[in-house]
Amino acid sequence: MSRRISQGVLVVGSIGALINIVDAIGKGRPEPHDAFAALVVLGAGGELLEERRPRAAKALYAVASVLLVVAGSVAGARAWASFFRGAAYDWLDLGLGVLVVLYVAVGAGRLLAHLSRRASKSRRNAGLLSE
Template sequence: MSRRISQGVLVVGSIGVLINIVDAIEAGHLEPHDAFAALVLLGAGGELLEERRPRAAKALYAVASVLLVVAGSVAGARAWASFFRGTAYDWLDLGLGVLVVLYLAVGAGQLLAHLSRRASRSRGNARMLRE
């Protein structure tokens, strides 16, 4: 993504976060969907920091991932509970719950693949040292 687009997304995400803060103050509570403006903000910030500060960018991406999983899990759990009770639910929240499960499955698969490659390299290095 170009720098100018990332800066625009950062501004839009910031405005969204401010709107959600005002909305949460008026309503007296936060809703899970209020976190998604912060996700946009964190993603754009990570994108802007990636070249100059890669560790900071990774930290922002990690915070965004945790926020996505938490907010999506809460929204999805509420919607699925309503679905199984037969009460009113939101299809978007149902889909969000499914997407969070898929996101976690892909992340777990990537972690297992990384650990497997690392163990394989370690075994290969140990063989070379023995010879």
């Protein structure tokens, strides 16, 4: 994404986050979907920091991932519980719960593949050193 677009996304996401904060204060209780404007801000901030401060960008991406999993899990769990009870539920939250499960599964698979490659590379290097 270009720098100009990232800056625009950061501004619009910040406005959305402020609106969600005011809304949550007015309702007295934050909803899981209120966190998604913050996800946009974290993603845009990570994109802007990627060239100059890659470690800070990586930290923002990690925080965004954790926030996504937590907010999506809460929204999905509520929707699925309502679905199984036969009560009213939101299809968007129901789908979000499924997407979060898939997101976590893909992340776990990538981590296991990375660890497997690292272990096999380590065994190969140990074999070369012993010869």
